[in-house]
Amino acid sequence: MTSARDALREAILSGVYxxxxxxxxxxxxxxxxxxxxxxxxxxxxxxxxxxxxxxRNRGALVRKISLAEIIEITQVRMxxxxxxxxxxxxxxTEAQAAELxxxxxxxxxxxxxxxxxxxxxxxxxxxxxxxxxAGHHTANRLIDTLKGQQARHQVMLALVPGxxxxxxxxxxxxxxxxxxxxxxxAEAAMREHIASVIDVLRSLDG
Numbered sequence: 285m286t287s288a289r290d291a292l293r294e295a296i297l298s299g300v301y302x303x304x305x306x307x308x309x310x311x312x313x314x315x316x317x318x319x320x321x322x323x324x325x326x327x328x329x330x331x332x333x334x335x336x337x338x339x340r341n342r343g344a345l346v347r348k349i350s351l352a353e354i355i356e357i358t359q360v361r362m363x364x365x366x367x368x369x370x371x372x373x374x375x376x377t378e379a380q381a382a383e384l385x386x387x388x389x390x391x392x393x394x395x396x397x398x399x400x401x402x403x404x405x406x407x408x409x410x411x412x413x414x415x416x417x418a419g420h421h422t423a424n425r426l427i428d429t430l431k432g433q434q435a436r437h438q439v440m441l442a443l444v445p446g447x448x449x450x451x452x453x454x455x456x457x458x459x460x461x462x463x464x465x466x467x468x469x470a471e472a473a474m475r476e477h478i479a480s481v482i483d484v485l486r487s488l489d490g
Contacts, residue, residue: 288318289326296335296346297432307336307344334433349433355485357430362478364423364430365411369458369474370467371418380417384459387413391455395448403448404441410455414462414474444484454480 292312295301312323327344330336337347349357376384387410394403415424441447454477461470 288316288322289329291316292323292326293330293333293335293432296330301346303346303348305346306342307346309343333429351485351488354434355482357434358478358482358485361427361430362475362482364427365414365478366471366475368415368418368420368423368427369462370471371420371423372414373462373465373467373470375419376417376462376465380413381463383413384410384462388456388459391452395452400448403452407451407455410459414458417462441481441484444488447484450480451477 292307301307307327309320309323309327312318312326313320316323318326327336327338331338331344331347334349335347336344338344387406391403391406391410394400394406415427418424454473457473458470458477461473
């Protein structure tokens with residue numbers, strides 16, 4: 285059951301199924317080689333995550349998520365990821381600090397060479413590493429769910445003109461605060477970074 289759910293989740297996040305598209309059980313059974321029971325359970329699980337909408341008499345479809353909702357999701361992420369950054373500053377090892385430095389260096393190189401899709405991937409890698417260092421399981425689980433709902437907007441943000449140049453020093457400030465083992469500064473730096481993401485999202489709404 286987990287493998288069918290994860291495969292369907294990945295298909296939705298990668299754009300194989302588009303927002304508003306119907307998810308026909310018979311087709312999913314054939315595509316994922318799973319039973320009707322397993323597919324129905326997968327759809328229920330993804331509905332609980334906010335990726336799928338199940339409508340009476342229409343079945344399941346990929347849920348459309350408005351920009352206004354994306355902004356609300358990001359506001360919640362700002363609080364959670366600030367908490368996670370503070371925890372990471374308290375727990376970071378020298379080896380993990382070195383890995384943070386390496387990602388920061390690669391991010392700067394990607395901005396300098398205009399490789400903005402690569403920068404977007406490194407951005408996700410950095411946030412994932414901070415969460416791993418923090419080891420706050422409840423916050424990580426909640427962030428995973430929230431990030432899944434806004435995944436289709438991630439690369440779009442990295443391609444907003446000037447956005448990587450704006451966010452790079454913010455990421456570097458997060459890395460520096462975690463390296464310095466300063467929880468308060470790490471939380472403030474992460475919240476400032478995600479607040480700027482919210483500003484960009486609001487600008488797209490205009």
